[in-house]
Amino acid sequence: MPDSMTLxxxxxxxxxxxxxxxxxxxxxxxxxxxxxxxxALDFLDxxxxxxxxxxxxxxxxxxxxxxxxxxxxxxxxxxxxxxEDSDRSLDKDMVQSxxxxxxxxxxxxxxxxxxxxxxxxxxxxxxxxGGVNLDLFRSLVGNxxxxxxxxKLIEQVANSEATVLILGESGTGKEVVARNLHYHSVRRxxxxxxxxxxxxxxxxxxxxxxxxxxxAFTGAISARRGRFEMAEGGTLFLDEIGxxxxxxxxKLLRVLQERTFERVGGNKELKADVRVIAATHQNLxxxxxxxxxxxxxxxxxxxxxxxxxxxxxxxxxxxxLVNELIARMENEKRGSVRFxxxxxxxxxxxxxxxxxxxxxxxxxxxxxxYPYGIVDVTDLPEKFRPTGTxxxxxxSIHFEQHLMPSADFQTSRLPREGIDLKEHISSMECSLxxxxxxxxxxxxxxxxxxxxxxxxxxxEKLRKYGLQRNETMTEI
Numbered sequence: 001m002p003d004s005m006t007l008x009x010x011x012x013x014x015x016x017x018x019x020x021x022x023x024x025x026x027x028x029x030x031x032x033x034x035x036x037x038x039x040a041l042d043f044l045d046x047x048x049x050x051x052x053x054x055x056x057x058x059x060x061x062x063x064x065x066x067x068x069x070x071x072x073x074x075x076x077x078x079x080x081x082x083x084e085d086s087d088r089s090l091d092k093d094m095v096q097s098x099x100x101x102x103x104x105x106x107x108x109x110x111x112x113x114x115x116x117x118x119x120x121x122x123x124x125x126x127x128x129x130g131g132v133n134l135d136l137f138r139s140l141v142g143n144x145x146x147x148x149x150x151x152k153l154i155e156q157v158a159n160s161e162a163t164v165l166i167l168g169e170s171g172t173g174k175e176v177v178a179r180n181l182h183y184h185s186v187r188r189x190x191x192x193x194x195x196x197x198x199x200x201x202x203x204x205x206x207x208x209x210x211x212x213x214x215x216a217f218t219g220a221i222s223a224r225r226g227r228f229e230m231a232e233g234g235t236l237f238l239d240e241i242g243x244x245x246x247x248x249x250x251k252l253l254r255v256l257q258e259r260t261f262e263r264v265g266g267n268k269e270l271k272a273d274v275r276v277i278a279a280t281h282q283n284l285x286x287x288x289x290x291x292x293x294x295x296x297x298x299x300x301x302x303x304x305x306x307x308x309x310x311x312x313x314x315x316x317x318x319x320x321l322v323n324e325l326i327a328r329m330e331n332e333k334r335g336s337v338r339f340x341x342x343x344x345x346x347x348x349x350x351x352x353x354x355x356x357x358x359x360x361x362x363x364x365x366x367x368x369x370y371p372y373g374i375v376d377v378t379d380l381p382e383k384f385r386p387t388g389t390x391x392x393x394x395x396s397i398h399f400e401q402h403l404m405p406s407a408d409f410q411t412s413r414l415p416r417e418g419i420d421l422k423e424h425i426s427s428m429e430c431s432l433x434x435x436x437x438x439x440x441x442x443x444x445x446x447x448x449x450x451x452x453x454x455x456x457x458x459x460e461k462l463r464k465y466g467l468q469r470n471e472t473m474t475e476i
Contacts, residue, residue, distance in 0.1 A: 006031045006047050010040045010065070011081075013052035019186045020054060020081075022108075026430060029110050037065050044072055052119040054081040066094050077118045101222070140173070140180060141324045142317030146309030150177060157304045158184035159265045163256070165241075165301045166279040168308030172356030174279040175195040175239065177308055180236040181277055190234030205248050216265025228261060228272050233410070241301065242282035242293060243267030249294045255301050268412050276301075311352040311359065318348045321356060325363050335367040347388050368428060433461060 007024055010034055011017040021034045027413070037056040044051065053071055056062040062080075066305045069078055077099035078242045100114050140151055156165060157183050172383050173196065182192040207216075211226030218303055218365045227236055238244075244252065255261045259272050287293035322339065330336045339347070352358055362384065366375050432451065440446035448458040 002134065003471060006033070006049050008033045008035070008040070008043050008048045010035060010037055010051065010056065012036045014059050016054060022050070022472070023106060023111070027345045028115050031256060037061055039073060041068055044076070044451060048073070048076055050077045050079060052079045063094055066098075069348065071082065077353070079114065079118075081306050106330045120374075133340060135224055136334060139318050140176060142314055143320070144309070144314035144317050146307075146314050147317060150306060152413060153304075153306050154180050155271050155432075157306075159186060160304075161275055162277075163301055164277045165303070165305045166277065166308060167305060168279075169279065169310045169355055171355035172282045172308040172310055174281075174308055175237065178235070178237045178279065182275075185235070185275070187234050191231050191238065192235045193227050194229035194237040194239055196239045196388055197248075198240035199331070202245040202248065205245065206251065206424050209252070210261050210263055212264035213266040220261070221261070221264070221267070223441045226263065227269065228255070228274055231274045233273055235277060238278040240281040240400070241278040242284055242287055246292070246294065249297050253294065253297045253300060256297075275456070288343045311355040315348050315417070318359070319344055321359060321364065322347065329363070329367060334364075335371050337363070337372070338371055340375045340376045343375050343380060346377045346380060346384055349386050350384050369431065371428075430459070 007026060007028055009017065010018055011020055011034070016231075017034055017036075021032050024032045033048070035043050042049075053062060055068065056065055066078060067079075067126040069076065077096075080094075080098050081104055082101050083104045092394045099118065102111065102114060135411075140147055140154075142148075154177065164181060165180075166177050168174050178194070179192060182188060195208060197205065207220075207224070207226065209226050209228060211224050211229055212220050213225045214220060238252075251261075255272055256276060260269050261272055262269055284293055284298050284302075288295045290297060311321075322344065326336060347359070347362075354361070361380070366379075368380060433447070436450045437444075440450060444462075445455050445456055448455040451458065
């Protein structure tokens with residue numbers, strides 16, 4: 001789920017407008033500009049990361065407004081809200097051009113997933129200003145031999161059309177490598193579209209990749225573009241390719257060979273002007289021996305392999321990564337924190353089985369626990385503290401003072417400009433509730449247990465933010 005977004009909600013019904021706004025503010029944790037269909041264009045600017053279109057009075061006005069939005073900002077994702085009574089004769093071109101469609105009532109998991117997709121889509125289309133700082137996002141931080149080698153390989157292959165296979169453990173930053181490849185290629189002005197092959201059920205993966213026609217299967221109420229079409233002219237990133245079912249491996253191989261495909265339920269041949277980058281944490285050669293991965297697909301993908309080293313093999317980079325990740329949080333106005341030299345040394349001695357992702361999660365946790373504070377080694381969670389002995393094969397860590405985050409406010413935990421305490425506490429509470437719900441798969445009772453509060457108390461807090469949820473969190 002995105003940490004912060006700027007959304008534009010268009011809804012003519014006053015009651016629905018207020019309800020949707022409360023839901024979006026909670027889920028997106030960002031600014032939501034709310035208006036009716038008559039003033040929508042006045043609120044649309046280059047900071048808008050997604051437009052959500054609800055009731056516009058009539059189907060004709062909806063189609064008209066959609067067209068006006070696309071003329072003013074063609075690349076901005078536009079999402080359509082559909083009810084059971086929605087006119088099924090919506091303009092075909094509009095339906096195909098829409099970023100997504102959501103059926104009402106809104107479901108937490110669907111809305112969260114949609115906003116995540118919109119954020120990732122925006123990372124591919126924007127090249128600066130507003131939202132996530134792309135220079136920070138694209139950066140491959142570190143001066144270790146492994147990272148220098150990765151940067152060299154990216155420079156060599158970025159401008160070619162060769163298929164790249166990125167290898168490395170979970171959390172090492174394989175998607176960051178893929179985004180660097182896209183950004184430094186001639187396709188940088190076109191979309192970068194990621195898809196996690198292991199996170200989508202096998203029966204839905206074909207539709208996600210190739211799209212489907214209306215009526216292709218139960219629930220296909222309209223035609224939908226797949227990731228290949230969304231990435232037209234750009235880059236398609238196939239993450240966790242080792243988890244792709246064998247049946248889909250055959251179809252993917254055909255697309256890579258012939259550069260054409262068909263939508264599910266369709267018979268029109270579509271061209272695929274897409275550069276494919278794949279990634280996996282698994283040993284594909286072992287999967288081939290086990291019969292769970294096709295050898296011909298492996299050789300089609302493994303044209304130019306790039307190995308991303310685990311963090312334990314680049315411990316000298318830890319201080320640089322800490323500085324970079326904290327700078328990114330500050331840039332996104334998510335808070336800040338500083339570490340004493342002893343705490344930094346402890347982080348450099350930890351083995352990081354979760355790699356950079358684990359480091360990022362720790363920093364976010366420290367920002368929540370010690371906002372604008374200084375973290376000493378005793379403030380770190382127990383597993384990150386040194387045990388008193390260092391193994392002989394542990395790397396020797398050397399970092400100079402300029403690599404350490406400065407503590408210019410010393411013992412003060414407040415930024416110089418001060419903070420709105422009420423807003424800060426509310427934002428922290430929302431963030432923790434959001435994380436608990438995500439970790440609990442949207443189940444309120446489990447989320448309440450993680451937050452060490454009664455379920456009824458959590459329900460009241462959800463109502464406080466304008467959310468009405470059932471016990472399984474299937475709807476809001």
